[in-house]
Amino acid sequence: MKKYLLLSLCFVSIGLTNFSFAQKNKKPNLLIIHTDEHNLRTLGAYRKTLSDEQAFMWGKETIVETPNLDKIADGGLLCENWYATSPVCTPSRASMMTGLYPVATGSPINDMPLNDDVITFGQILKDNGYATSYVGKWHLDGEDKPGFEPARKFGFDHNRYMMNRGHWKILKEEKEGVVVDQEVKKNGNIVFDQKKANEKSFTTDFLVDRALKILEQDKDKPFCLMLSIPDPHGPNHVRAPYNTMYDHLTFEEPRTAYKQGDTSPLWVNRKKKNSVKTINQNAMRQYYGMVKCVDDNVGRILSFLKENNLEENTIVVFTSDHGDLLGEHGKQNKGLPYETSARVAFMLKYPKKVKSGKHIQKAFTMADFTPTILGLMDIDHTKYTFHGIDASSDFKSKKKSIVDDRIVYITNARSKWVAAVNNRYKLVVSPNDKPWLFDLQEDPDELINFYTDPAYQKIAQRLHKELFVQMDKYNEPALKKHNLLK
Template sequence: MMKTYPLVTALVLFCSCLLQAQDKPNLLIIHTDEHNLRTIGAYRNTMSEEQAMMWGKDVIVETPHLDRIANEGVLCKNWYATSPVCTPSRASMMTGLYPVATGSPVNDMPLNDDVITFGQILKDNGYSTSYVGKWHLDGEDKPGFAPKRKFGFEHNRYMINRGHWKALKEEENGVIVDQKKNKKGHMVFDQDKVDEKSFTTDFLVDRALKILEQDKDKPFCLMLSIPDPHGPNQVRAPYNTMYDHLTFEEPRTIYKEGDLSPGWVARKGKKHNTKPIKQNAMRQYYGMVKCIDDNVGRILKFLEDNDLEKNTIVIFTSDHGDLLREHGKDNKGLPYEMSARVAFMLRYPSKIKKNKTIQKAFSMADFTPTILGIMGVDQSAYTFHGANAAKDFTSKKSVIDMDRTVYITNARSKWVAAVDARYKLVVSPSDEPWLFDLEKDPDELVNYYNDPEYKSIAKRLKDELYPQMKEFDEPLLKKGGI
């Protein structure tokens, strides 16, 4: 009998380790770039028909797989980029800090060496950590495959620092851009030659699935950051012609000569776009969204087929939005809703009930402390600017409607804003304060700041904004004029 003790002991230890591994939830983050909320069915369902159909009645792209994440989990109605530009938003998400504290307050500025990401924290807690896709936190290197500084993501072979390449190829030594240069030296995407193996979205999802297959029997954290639907607006077949039947109307808020517009809208050298909406560009944008959704379906099926659904936290979010011609502007960088507000949906069957809605406002600074809280990871040794909102996600309530004011900022110190579930106050040295009532005026066309009925609301938001600006070292405060 004595000779069996080592075997029994080893077996007990193995079972104990196995149970510990099973207790740890997996984390899978699907992250897109410059993604307009109106192209996601789950978010259109939270809007009036007028808001959901900004480009015309039934001019929509269906996203059943993205919608499934919301239907089987929680949808956050008011999640904002701390700064609606790629690098600073990503920096906040990774660290739980405001951009100015990370070394990356504007695009192409690298993270400080000493910042700690959620990837590092999870790695230190026994997780296999991987990052696939666009990173944009290692400075100006372009494309910058597999940066030397990993920030806790031990598997980063498929990490791309920056650039929106449409075709990728894997070689023995790593990943390369599979596009040719034109006469001007620009990398050109040939839609006729790129397929479901080489198109970047598909390529990255294939690699993510490969990593998940390798790591499925141990606790894992994988972040998949898809560069689309950021421009250039091109997608592979059959998505490139899938929406040719649609005709896009100009948004109601399209700028017209003489319209009253905040001073912070007209950036230096950037005038309002008064040209007709580009039909093909919009159709291609829809195609990119549909391609993303189909690939999300592949990922969800993998989790289902491998019995990983229950214990895997699946998150879908984006770094910032895309105005897509609203207010006469394209892209991002402004405090308008479709620039600054992003999708945030989370599914975790073990702890979070289905069909849950959180109306309370959050920002990307809340991501790291909240996700660590949901996962039960001790974060007492770390300092975050964001809040740990795990209790809001795991509570039994179907709707969380408590109010909270978050502070968001512009990467170039042009404006700052205080936002809650209904109101938004924007202050800037280039104009008087603007106060939006997002319930009464969801198009964000009316300034209620000087309306006597809104005096107390304006005061409350200012009283909440300025202490946050001071606490988080907002650069605009030092420049004065606000």
């Protein structure tokens, strides 16, 4: 009897050892949660990095709590200086997918489709044995709208819930596929029916339900899933109870709101339709509601990972394609080099390799995403060409704080401006205006031009030089189009 008991214990021991070895050497999973037009000040983890004056731009009481999103940063890292390569949807997404600047992808401007021959991180992971899925807004397949389940998959095998364009608020699934469940008027306006919008039909909830279904299906094999939520991009509508959750708030005008006589840079372009004179209270309340709905749904995803023992071996990324000015500098939406237009959230949690509570003050762009994430996953990417860097060594470093003055460049989709940025300074060059140099430490509101200040001469020259080196290296059209070297 003792002999059999001893043998049984040996088998159990061997089994546990093999299980432990298998778990240790299992490929890491990748889960990306991606929002659209998301202002950094609405995220608790980012407000903690700001002064009160910066964190509460619309008043001390006007905050939306994001405990679930904050868990990603608290349990991993937060990049304080992550930028869209170009702060509009298509080019930013193109860079994130490929590790290239927009001009090299075929998608430097909204609604331009990716070139057939570009290789995405989805394709690379698929080639390395991953189950690859994409759920939500894509915006890289041209003008098709809504464009569900595009024929070109770019490595994402499961793309039934991929939609190309549009910010539809209510969806439903039929046998043939997903459809928009909203009335569209002849003039193209979309009618939001509050009665139809519930926890099953509202787009954010609908997409998260489908993402969870795919995760359940793929949880026992290496998976890569990108969930691209179209909110909090307008139109500013959200389902109950989020639609009234912030009705008690009154939003103050931002300090940087445009006032008659202000000497703003000419590239701001006051004539554009997204210029605003006063803040829209209801739109802001609905925006906050959308953010809260996203956060609650992220909580559902994190719970799934925990319940299925996937936390330790899953890289969870949260980011956005670009920001939203929300009335700052007298503008809505995106497209400008100001911080809350061009700078985006980037938080990552990977308990196995990334120290919790880590902060990185170093400039990155979306072109850095693909090489960095592949490096973090130990995927050989040496045979691919990237414009971005592999920053995985920064992510895996035992240091809880990394400070680096690396310079990157970002651009306007239509070459109206280009900018060189590091972790403190930003130089904006435009064919229509003098150069503007911002000191984000001394003037975080970005109101003062330090370009002609003798004390800033060296940093201005350094940014100028590096900007043109990178633009030339990556064939940025603005360099030759406007002869910006003069």
